[in-house]
Amino acid sequence: MTEPNEENKEKDVKNNSEEPITVHVDELKDAVEKEIADAGGEDIKIGVYVCQCGGNISDVVRTDLVAKELEKFPNVVVSRDFIFMCSDSGQELIKKDIQEKGINRVVVGSCSPFLHETTFRKAVSSGGLNPYLYTHVGIREQDSWVHADHPKEATELAVHLMEAGVAKARLLEPLKPTEIKAKKHALVIGGGIAGLQAALSIAKADLKVTIVEKSHFLGGRVAQWDTVFPTDEDARAVLNRVIEEVLANPNITIHTGTELIAAKGYIGEFNIRLRQQPRGVSEDFDGLDEAIKVCPVEVPDEFNFGLSKRKAIYRPYDGCVPSGAVIDWEHCTKCGECLKVGKKGSINLDETPHEFDITVGAVVVATGFDPYEPFKGEFGYGEIPEVITLPQLERILSKDGPTKGKLEVNGHPVHNIAMIHCVGSRQKEGVHKPQPDGKVNDYCSRVCCTATLSAAKQIHEHFPDTNIFDLYQDIRTYGRGHEDYYINASKNGVTFLRYFAEEIPEVTKSPEGEKNPVMVKVKDHLTWGYEVEVPVDLVVLAVGMMPTPIQDLIGMLKVSQGNDRFLLEVHPKLRPVETAIAGIVLAGTAQGPMTIREASYAGQAAASKVIAMLITGQVELEPFVAKIDPERCEGSGECVKYCPQEEAIRLETFTEDGRTFQRAVVSPANCNGCGVCVSVCPNRAINIQGWTLDQFDAMVEALAMEVSVLEDA
Numbered sequence: 001m002t003e004p005n006e007e008n009k010e011k012d013v014k015n016n017s018e019e020p021i022t023v024h025v026d027e028l029k030d031a032v033e034k035e036i037a038d039a040g041g042e043d044i045k046i047g048v049y050v051c052q053c054g055g056n057i058s059d060v061v062r063t064d065l066v067a068k069e070l071e072k073f074p075n076v077v078v079s080r081d082f083i084f085m086c087s088d089s090g091q092e093l094i095k096k097d098i099q100e101k102g103i104n105r106v107v108v109g110s111c112s113p114f115l116h117e118t119t120f121r122k123a124v125s126s127g128g129l130n131p132y133l134y135t136h137v138g139i140r141e142q143d144s145w146v147h148a149d150h151p152k153e154a155t156e157l158a159v160h161l162m163e164a165g166v167a168k169a170r171l172l173e174p175l176k177p178t179e180i181k182a183k184k185h186a187l188v189i190g191g192g193i194a195g196l197q198a199a200l201s202i203a204k205a206d207l208k209v210t211i212v213e214k215s216h217f218l219g220g221r222v223a224q225w226d227t228v229f230p231t232d233e234d235a236r237a238v239l240n241r242v243i244e245e246v247l248a249n250p251n252i253t254i255h256t257g258t259e260l261i262a263a264k265g266y267i268g269e270f271n272i273r274l275r276q277q278p279r280g281v282s283e284d285f286d287g288l289d290e291a292i293k294v295c296p297v298e299v300p301d302e303f304n305f306g307l308s309k310r311k312a313i314y315r316p317y318d319g320c321v322p323s324g325a326v327i328d329w330e331h332c333t334k335c336g337e338c339l340k341v342g343k344k345g346s347i348n349l350d351e352t353p354h355e356f357d358i359t360v361g362a363v364v365v366a367t368g369f370d371p372y373e374p375f376k377g378e379f380g381y382g383e384i385p386e387v388i389t390l391p392q393l394e395r396i397l398s399k400d401g402p403t404k405g406k407l408e409v410n411g412h413p414v415h416n417i418a419m420i421h422c423v424g425s426r427q428k429e430g431v432h433k434p435q436p437d438g439k440v441n442d443y444c445s446r447v448c449c450t451a452t453l454s455a456a457k458q459i460h461e462h463f464p465d466t467n468i469f470d471l472y473q474d475i476r477t478y479g480r481g482h483e484d485y486y487i488n489a490s491k492n493g494v495t496f497l498r499y500f501a502e503e504i505p506e507v508t509k510s511p512e513g514e515k516n517p518v519m520v521k522v523k524d525h526l527t528w529g530y531e532v533e534v535p536v537d538l539v540v541l542a543v544g545m546m547p548t549p550i551q552d553l554i555g556m557l558k559v560s561q562g563n564d565r566f567l568l569e570v571h572p573k574l575r576p577v578e579t580a581i582a583g584i585v586l587a588g589t590a591q592g593p594m595t596i597r598e599a600s601y602a603g604q605a606a607a608s609k610v611i612a613m614l615i616t617g618q619v620e621l622e623p624f625v626a627k628i629d630p631e632r633c634e635g636s637g638e639c640v641k642y643c644p645q646e647e648a649i650r651l652e653t654f655t656e657d658g659r660t661f662q663r664a665v666v667s668p669a670n671c672n673g674c675g676v677c678v679s680v681c682p683n684r685a686i687n688i689q690g691w692t693l694d695q696f697d698a699m700v701e702a703l704a705m706e707v708s709v710l711e712d713a
């Protein structure tokens with residue numbers, strides 16, 4: 001932001017000392033008199049304030065002249081420009097004018113309404129006016145910033161925009177926010193680190209929380225890792241600290257094996273239907289090892305990313321939460337072998353899913369990510385057994401993994417490893433095969449560079465004779481302490497080779513009898529494009545992150561996805577965890593690739609939003625919702641047909657003087673003020689409060705008025 005100084009002032013004058021500009025106002029008079037009559041004859045007194053934004057606006061727009069021009073418009077009692085309208089002294093000006101000059105409508109031209117509309121509403125309110133008797137006009141993002149090279153035209157545009165604001169302000173009416181009772185209870189979807197952190201913070205504020213976790217165990221992906229950067233702690237130890245706190249908090253209820261199957265309602269009162277898969281095995285079952293032995297079913301173990309098999313009765317690891325085993329209903333053949341072992345009645349193969357409802361005031365979506373699954377043949381994956389992904393390597397390095405922590409693959413030890421970065425991240429159209437939706441993953445997954453170098457560090461510590469070749473595009477160890485892993489790798493003899501996305505490394509099976517089963521060829525740009533051949537025992541693909549597929553959930557909650565398929569926040573900087581649906585917030589990697597630290601921050605940020613929404617048990621909603629004019633409504637039902645919001649508008653039958661007729665009725669809590677109903681109503685019988693059709697007409701007329709020169713410039 002430019003601070004105000006003499007230089008800026010000089011620039012203002014220079015920029016605008018070209019041609020004068022005039023605004024014609026006479027045509028307005030008749031229309032205005034009619035509007036005043038329509039508004040019940042209220043004496044409308046408008047205060048206009050043009051913000052210089054410390055030079056951000058006034059370096060381009062002659063704010064002094066804009067204010068002077070606006071002074072001439074009907075009903076404008078005071079018109080000023082000021083250095084920073086959002087400052088205390090700027091707001092004080094508004095309050096003073098309300099109290100001393102009796103202004104009853106306020107128009108501020110400044111930055112985007114996103115930043116300061118609420119600030120000015122509060123100023124208007126503290127001056128004693130209804131806060132909705134205020135109009136915000138964006139003359140920074142919409143004008144001075146984008147027309148910096150055309151100061152004269154930018155000044156004209158500011159006059160136009162401000163005049164439209166004044167035209168709207170003339171027709172403003174006092175509004176009241178919709179007040180709704182809010183359940184002091186939140187739902188957290190996803191029991192990974194982000195969801196657990198969110199639940200814990202909400203529960204600590206003495207609100208009730210229900211965690212719904214799709215799998216039968218808590219912890220999400222972190223439970224699958226061995227040692228985690230940047231602290232080199234045991235992943236489970238980190239996770240268990242949070243889980244223990246969650247389990248100990250009486251405000252938290254956990255449903256594992258559970259998913260949402262329906263959702264209705266609005267902030268303060270979401271009615272949620274859940275379906276819980278049974279575990280089939282009681283917590284105190286004492287014959288698990290024997291039951292696993294006798295179970296004849298074998299399926300790839302998803303916890304080990306398919307590197308080993310598990311039975312249809314299983315638990316992912318010792319120490320998992322909850323600690324009991326479960327039946328894999330998809331694969332169990334109900335042969336009954338497991339029923340013959342352990343305490344009688346501990347296993348019930350006839351259990352069925354259970355559906356139940358909860359009502360909550362807010363929802364946190366923390367459904368996490370899936371590692372990118374390479375296509376068959378991509379870098380030899382799925383064809384050469386010695387090509388695995390980084391998540392699979394994490395399981396190999398884990399003491400309770402498929403090799404019990406031994407660095408071996410396909411039955412033989414590993415001495416030479418090639419690690420290839422950016423597999424499934426930073427992809428290029430035309431080079432990489434797209435996903436089923438036709439898009440490539442062009443984003444950076446952020447975590448994989450450090451996770452790869454962290455794995456290299458572990459390998460060097462536990463298997464010091466191993467040679468590591470690191471094939472990267474760019475190393476992005478961006479977080480605090482992450483660069484240490486790069487330095488450590490460089491010092492510990494990791495050989496770095498740099499490839500470009502257009503020339504991806506080639507991975508082939510070595511001919512029979514070769515010492516190393518895999519050959520990696522790469523054009524290395526650290527040696528100016530030298531073709532390097534690296535014979536290795538193992539290739540590790542540092543796969544990227546993709547959001548967990550939750551299409552059904554997205555449909556039920558009506559949250560939006562970005563182009564990268566991750567869930568979308570309202571604004572990445574200003575409202576980073578809120579969705580466009582009031583009462584639904586995001587946490588963790590459902591929103592984009594994040595480290596554990598970032599997912600924890602995000603969980604806590606989501607929680608603070610939820611706490612602010614629910615703590616008083618009352619939610620105030622903006623009044624910008626549809627309003628029916630019963631005189632004009634003929635019950636055509638078009639609004640109901642096209643309304644995209646469930647239960648926002650309905651037709652009701654009325655009887656009057658023996659006559660039965662239908663009229664549209666709005667449920668303000670469900671309406672998001674999108675305006676679809678306004679556009680389809682054949683009778684102009686619906687308006688969005690605060691943005692009525694008459695106000696739009698007045699604004700369009702004002703915008704279309706001729707503005708040629710400011711006479712006294």
Ligand SMILES: Cc1cc2nc3c(=O)[nH]c(=O)nc-3n(C[C@H](O)[C@H](O)[C@H](O)COP(=O)(O)OP(=O)(O)OC[C@H]3O[C@@H](n4cnc5c(N)ncnc54)[C@H](O)[C@@H]3O)c2cc1C
Nearest residue numbers: 190192193194214220221228229367368369588589595596
């Ligand atoms: C190979 C690899 C290594 C990594 N190593 C590190 C590291 O060393 N340090 C670090 O900081 N970060 C690391 N990360 C990143 C770390 O894994 C994530 O930051 C973390 O897992 C994010 O947690 P989350 O809660 O957002 O998501 P997740 O861990 O994915 O948890 C989401 C949870 O939501 C559940 N869920 C999904 N859909 C539904 C649904 N519809 N209903 C109910 N529940 C649902 C899932 O079952 C899961 O339990 C690594 C990532 C990878 C890929």
